[in-house]
Amino acid sequence: xxxxxxxxxxxxxxxxxxxxxxxxxxxxxxxxxxxxxxxxxxxxxxxxxxxxxxxxxxxxxxxxxxxxxxxxxxxxxxxxxxxxxxxxxxxxxxxxxxxxxxxxxxxxxxxxxxxxxxxxxxxxxxxxxxxxxxxxxxxxxxxxxxxxxxxxxxxxxxxxxxxxxxxxxxxxxxxxxxxxxxxxxxxxxxxxxxxxxxxxxxxxxxxxxxxxxxxxxxxxxxxxxxxxxxxxxxxxxxxxxxxxxxxxxxxxxxxxxxxxxxxxxxxxxxxxxxxxxxxxxxxxxxxxxxxxxxxxxxxxxxxxxxxxxxxxxxxxxxxxxxx
Amino acid sequence: xxxxxxxxxxxxxxxxxxxxxxxxxxxxxxxxxxxxxxxxxxxxxxxxxxxxxxxxxxxxxxxxxxxxxxxxxxxxxxxxxxxxxxxxxxxxxxxxxxxxxxxxxxxxxxxxxxxxxxxxxxxxxxxxxxxxxxxxxxxxxxxxxxxxxxxxxxxxxxxxxxxxxxxxxxxxxxxxxxxxxxxxxxxxxxxxxxxxxxxxxxxxxxxxxxxxxxxxxxxxxxxxxxxxxxxxxxxxxxxxxxxxxxxxxxxxxxxxxxxxxxxxxxxxxxxxxxxxxxxxxxxxxxxxxxxxxxxxxxxxxxxxxxxxxxxxxxxxxxxxxxxx
Numbered sequence: 219x220x221x222x223x224x225x226x227x228x229x230x231x232x233x234x235x236x237x238x239x240x241x242x243x244x245x246x247x248x249x250x251x252x253x254x255x256x257x258x259x260x261x262x263x264x265x266x267x268x269x270x271x272x273x274x275x276x277x278x279x280x281x282x283x284x285x286x287x288x289x290x291x292x293x294x295x296x297x298x299x300x301x302x303x304x305x306x307x308x309x310x311x312x313x314x315x316x317x318x319x320x321x322x323x324x325x326x327x328x329x330x331x332x333x334x335x336x337x338x339x340x341x342x343x344x345x346x347x348x349x350x351x352x353x354x355x356x357x358x359x360x361x362x363x364x365x366x367x368x369x370x371x372x373x374x375x376x377x378x379x380x381x382x383x384x385x386x387x388x389x390x391x392x393x394x395x396x397x398x399x400x401x402x403x404x405x406x407x408x409x410x411x412x413x414x415x416x417x418x419x420x421x422x423x424x425x426x427x428x429x430x431x432x433x434x435x436x437x438x439x440x441x442x443x444x445x446x447x448x449x450x451x452x453x454x455x456x457x458x459x460x461x462x463x464x465x466x467x468x469x470x471x472x473x474x475x476x477x478x479x480x481x482x483x484x485x486x487x488x489x490x491x492x493x494x495x496x497x498x499x500x501x502x503x504x505x506x507x508x509x510x511x512x513x514x515x516x517x518x519x520x521x522x523x524x525x526x527x528x529x530x531x532x533x534x535x536x537x538x539x540x541x
Numbered sequence: 542x543x544x545x546x547x548x549x550x551x552x553x554x555x556x557x558x559x560x561x562x563x564x565x566x567x568x569x570x571x572x573x574x575x576x577x578x579x580x581x582x583x584x585x586x587x588x589x590x591x592x593x594x595x596x597x598x599x600x601x602x603x604x605x606x607x608x609x610x611x612x613x614x615x616x617x618x619x620x621x622x623x624x625x626x627x628x629x630x631x632x633x634x635x636x637x638x639x640x641x642x643x644x645x646x647x648x649x650x651x652x653x654x655x656x657x658x659x660x661x662x663x664x665x666x667x668x669x670x671x672x673x674x675x676x677x678x679x680x681x682x683x684x685x686x687x688x689x690x691x692x693x694x695x696x697x698x699x700x701x702x703x704x705x706x707x708x709x710x711x712x713x714x715x716x717x718x719x720x721x722x723x724x725x726x727x728x729x730x731x732x733x734x735x736x737x738x739x740x741x742x743x744x745x746x747x748x749x750x751x752x753x754x755x756x757x758x759x760x761x762x763x764x765x766x767x768x769x770x771x772x773x774x775x776x777x778x779x780x781x782x783x784x785x786x787x788x789x790x791x792x793x794x795x796x797x798x799x800x801x802x803x804x805x806x807x808x809x810x811x812x813x814x815x816x817x818x819x820x821x822x823x824x825x826x827x828x829x830x831x832x833x834x835x836x837x838x839x840x841x842x843x844x845x846x847x848x849x850x851x852x853x854x855x856x857x858x859x860x861x862x863x864x865x
Contacts, residue, residue: 275608275612277608306645307645307647308643308644308645308647309645309646310645311642311643311644311645311646312643312644312645316643316644318643318644318647318648319647320611320644320647320648321647325608325611326640326643326644326648328636330631330635330636333604333631333632333635333636334604335601335604336600336601336602336603336604336605336607336608336632337604337605337607337608337611337636338608339601339604339605339608340604340605340606340607340608340609340610340611340612340616341608341609341611341612342608343605343608343609344608344609344612344613344614345612354608366600367598367600367601367604367632370596370598370600370601371598371601371604371605373596373598373601374595374596374598374601374602374605377596526646527641527642527645527646528641528642528681529641529683529705530641530646530648530649530650530651530704530705531703531704531705531731533683533705533732533778535681540816540817
């Protein structure tokens, strides 16, 4: 599958504008709780998912909206999910942190750092023994790179040569803890020590990410085993939506501004024909207008249904009172 | 009809279901060598793609099963000792168990977490002797503790066929038990209890291996107290309906539970009976003490629930309330 530059641009811009709208909706209390915005990191999800087939699998993170959009999720149903409505992808049961679309191979955003990694190994193995060799990508951050379960999974994937891509989005901070204060050694060298292909990629350059992802999927489909991609990137916004009110001092505005100079959307947009770029921009706004309208029009869940969808067998959980 | 021990019955269920359904596979530590005896012969019969030895990475292989289940397979995960469930607790209670709800009904996670040898087995000390079923019931994980070979067989078949995660604990103390298995055994529905012996004075709810102790006591007390022995078989979801029927007859309840006392399953059974069912005597619990298991056998036995303690509670309950 080859994506054109305008396709990549459209996906990245959709993610960026989706997230900016989400911030507005959180601030207006139309979305409950907080969300973790992907703004700044769009080239990573876009480049990697552009190398995947429709039936390949991804596991996402707490900062997952970009992964879903890049894997082809319906932004109208994503928006409805974030607003907690019945037409949401997860019928309003998951929200931002657990949003999923299993039919598209999206095994869910996840509220626990790196917890989706072993799902990717299981999915890769399950399909590798079948007729079709599907690739499974597990996204995680520099924070996730220090979780034991990720290393347990890298060991198995390398040992069994599973078609897994370990997509590390190194945005420099595990919540507020800088990578220099959380991580010994080099992430790429850690992965290489398991005997898997490992490379560092400029995560602000969508074409570089796509090329690296093609190398990784090529290895995976040729049964040559997993690949570790450290995509060096940055989040422009806080760890979550509420951070702007918290007056934290873990990074400077100057640092944020420096990264913004390398913005992947600006850089890619500049390579497009001006008219094409404007047409994409208009189409993205229309799509998001429609998504917000769709979400707002969707009914809220009926409290009487609060015990549904807990068990696949149809078992209803006990209520918290008698009577 | 044949007579066999518990562990071979459990192994036969796994073998039969793997033969019947090509999507079923097993993962765990040392399962190809069958260190625990359940997976004996499976490698030879079904090949290496369906019997996977895993590195000592319990979180990983528990999540691996989830990923395979989301991709259409059915997995049985074996843990050699009950406390390994603590390492996997995040992946079971916070991931697999919640995926159905979190995805709004998209996901099904048909995985069985099997511990062949749960609870104490004398001399294994603090980190190998726990019986953590109350923890999983609290988290809403379907949990079964079969007490007989026939139930071991029937509940394993049902657990594998279930579309939700199921914790299957085979208590260590019950593994040597012999019993009868029909030639064409049926699955035992998850959530259905069984009354092993009917009685009119006191209902003893006995969990797992304690069913056999309760039956022995009921025999000893014959002529003195008429004891009904109630085996929940599944502790979550609990068969409250059958317990209600039993207490309609006896009105007296003693729970015989291998959990720690505080916040254990016994507390839940007593509380539910007190709130919703007929009781003519104070309900009682015989449980473990709230302590880790010490190494010396005398100390271990001192904190586990015993038949003598149960006898005292049954007699005390029988003395309360109107006669017969």
